[in-house]
Amino acid sequence: MSEIYEILEICLQDIEKGASLDSVLLRYPEQSAELRPVLETAMKAIRVHVPDPSSEVIHRNRARVLQHAAELREAKVQSVPARRLWSVPLRRALVTLVVIVALLMSSTSLVRAASTTLPGDQLYPVKRTWEDVLVTITFNMQSRNALEVEHENERLNELNELFVKGRSAQVDFSGVVTRQNGELWLIAGIPVAVSAQTDLSNQTIAIGNAVHVIGTTQKDGAVQAEKIELLSSGVPLPQVSDDDSSGIEHENSAPSNQSGEDTSNGESPNVNMTQAPESESRSPSTSERTIQSVSGVVQSINGNIVVVNGQIMNVSTAEEIKGTPKVGAAVKVEGYYDANGLFIVTKIDFSSGDSGGESTSGSNNHNNDSGSNDSGSNSSGGDTHGDDGGGSGGDDSGSSAGGD
Amino acid sequence: MNELGLFRFSPGWLVQQFLAIDSWNDILNVNSREIITTPTPGGAILMTDFNEQRALDGLQKFDYQSIGAIYDRYFPELYRYVRYRISDETIAEDIASDVFVRLMEASQKKKGPQTNLRGWLFATASNAVNDYHRRHYRRPVESLSEAMSDGSASVHSEVDIREQNRAIQMALAQLTAEQQHVLALRFGDGYSLEETAVILNKNANAVKALQFRALASLQRFIGEVIYE
Numbered sequence: 001m002s003e004i005y006e007i008l009e010i011c012l013q014d015i016e017k018g019a020s021l022d023s024v025l026l027r028y029p030e031q032s033a034e035l036r037p038v039l040e041t042a043m044k045a046i047r048v049h050v051p052d053p054s055s056e057v058i059h060r061n062r063a064r065v066l067q068h069a070a071e072l073r074e075a076k077v078q079s080v081p082a083r084r085l086w087s088v089p090l091r092r093a094l095v096t097l098v099v100i101v102a103l104l105m106s107s108t109s110l111v112r113a114a115s116t117t118l119p120g121d122q123l124y125p126v127k128r129t130w131e132d133v134l135v136t137i138t139f140n141m142q143s144r145n146a147l148e149v150e151h152e153n154e155r156l157n158e159l160n161e162l163f164v165k166g167r168s169a170q171v172d173f174s175g176v177v178t179r180q181n182g183e184l185w186l187i188a189g190i191p192v193a194v195s196a197q198t199d200l201s202n203q204t205i206a207i208g209n210a211v212h213v214i215g216t217t218q219k220d221g222a223v224q225a226e227k228i229e230l231l232s233s234g235v236p237l238p239q240v241s242d243d244d245s246s247g248i249e250h251e252n253s254a255p256s257n258q259s260g261e262d263t264s265n266g267e268s269p270n271v272n273m274t275q276a277p278e279s280e281s282r283s284p285s286t287s288e289r290t291i292q293s294v295s296g297v298v299q300s301i302n303g304n305i306v307v308v309n310g311q312i313m314n315v316s317t318a319e320e321i322k323g324t325p326k327v328g329a330a331v332k333v334e335g336y337y338d339a340n341g342l343f344i345v346t347k348i349d350f351s352s353g354d355s356g357g358e359s360t361s362g363s364n365n366h367n368n369d370s371g372s373n374d375s376g377s378n379s380s381g382g383d384t385h386g387d388d389g390g391g392s393g394g395d396d397s398g399s400s401a402g403g404d
Numbered sequence: 405m406n407e408l409g410l411f412r413f414s415p416g417w418l419v420q421q422f423l424a425i426d427s428w429n430d431i432l433n434v435n436s437r438e439i440i441t442t443p444t445p446g447g448a449i450l451m452t453d454f455n456e457q458r459a460l461d462g463l464q465k466f467d468y469q470s471i472g473a474i475y476d477r478y479f480p481e482l483y484r485y486v487r488y489r490i491s492d493e494t495i496a497e498d499i500a501s502d503v504f505v506r507l508m509e510a511s512q513k514k515k516g517p518q519t520n521l522r523g524w525l526f527a528t529a530s531n532a533v534n535d536y537h538r539r540h541y542r543r544p545v546e547s548l549s550e551a552m553s554d555g556s557a558s559v560h561s562e563v564d565i566r567e568q569n570r571a572i573q574m575a576l577a578q579l580t581a582e583q584q585h586v587l588a589l590r591f592g593d594g595y596s597l598e599e600t601a602v603i604l605n606k607n608a609n610a611v612k613a614l615q616f617r618a619l620a621s622l623q624r625f626i627g628e629v630i631y632e
Contacts, residue, residue, distance in 0.1 A: 002609065002612075002613070004616065005609070005612035005613045005615075005616045006612060008612065008615070008616050008619070009597055009612050009615075012590075037620075037623050038616065038619045038620055038623060040623070041619045041620075041622050041623035041626060042591070042619050044568065044572055044626065045572060045576075045587055045591040045619070045622060046591045047565075047568070048488060048568075048569050048572050048573070048591065048592070050484045050487035050488050050592060051484075051487075052480055052483075052484065053479065053480055053483040053484075053497070053500075057483070057497055058479060058480070060497075061475075061479065061497060061500065061501035062472065062475050062476070062479070064501055064505075065471065065475050065501055065504040065505065065508075066468060066471060066472060066475075068504075068505050068508060069466050069468060069471045069508055070466075070468070072466050072508055072509070072512055073465075073466035073468075076466060076512070
């Protein structure tokens, strides 16, 4: 059947080219009978010739079409502002919401990322700024003070981490001066090296003063101070463990010349070895070392810095370390004072028998080296703890380093 | 009618004109494939490149020049197509131009053609003619031959042609819509088999079969009309 369709198409094309019906059908005698009426009809259909539209018809209808286009276009233009008017507040609100959410998400993730940074890290300023923001938006005074104290504590934690990692970075922190061993001070439990270049703002800083320190952490576990300034009263300070403060506070009775005013008498158990006052520290500034032996209780461990009974000790060059370093452990230490008055540990034994730090192993100064004629004598005055009455109740009482 | 007179001289109108000019430049792209000739009001022939895809893009914006180009390209063909199926000149004219209005409205609703604009236009024209036939109970208009006659024809031959056309159009109206469609495309507009297949979106063999059955049916209905 499809053949007849094909033949019809061929015949139609031939007729269109001018062939007659009979001549076309002659080529297909078998289909001629079937094709003839169809082709005759096709020729009639072809003859129904319709004229092209006149130019008048074309232009009249063109104008009509374009007029309609103009109307639609105008309606479209008018509808756009109307829709915009309707949606402007909604759109603005939506955009604002999106921006806020984006800011919140990015800022919280940024702050979260910055929360564990240390001074010197790229994101550390973010951490500090965020802390300032938090303080600013905290209107409850109590909460604000607590927050500020928390931040000051965080400064000390950062310092400890820097010490542990042995990183040098610009730091700042606040705290109470609890010891002044010549050029080595203890502020909020952090050893601070004070030099001639340190800017003290022409202020006399004494033990017990609250100060703000700007400096650089050293690999030996101390902060080299660039500037130390007094803080006014009421400024939030970090919470330093009682051990530190009490122990040190006590100390000012001994070595300090300037502010030995109150020695917090009463409570201070661990008034111990004050055997290393300035005089002593300076004395062996020669080539000789005066090896001293100290027993006491570990009060804090900051990297290479160990505080034993209020005495700052650097264990970085210790030749022998026995036992596991642990705060509260009783230790037996041997070492000497360097030129800055820092006690440099040569041997330290954390596993020394009597724990609890109850009593100090008395002090023996082994003056191994030659020429150790002097040191002991200086430190002998260290047993100032004797004057703290009531100290019996304390745990760590009584250590003393004695010089002989 | 002056086309520019259809618009208000306002800033919005100026913007529309600017956009229209911009699109017009697109339409006159060197890559255009078709060149159409359009009689101008002065009778001169305007040769215009026609790029269907660019015209369709302009149509979305109701671009004046794009719509004008589409009209110029397809109105004569649509008019002949409709006149082949409806003898009334005025009605054919209305239906043919109405196809373009429907095109714009479909574009406004985002339902316009994306490709094969010609197929869309002829399908719309076919539907419009079918609607017309339904509304008029398939009664062909008697006075069709007035516009078809040329001045040189003798009265006898004019009558013969008129009667013949009338008989054929009456019979044509008895066919199915698809059969009418294929015959109008092939014999009214003179499209080739291949062109017709593209417009109908069918393959060539399907069109051959369709036209065979359409002609066979038409032959039968012409006989019925003649013997009525």
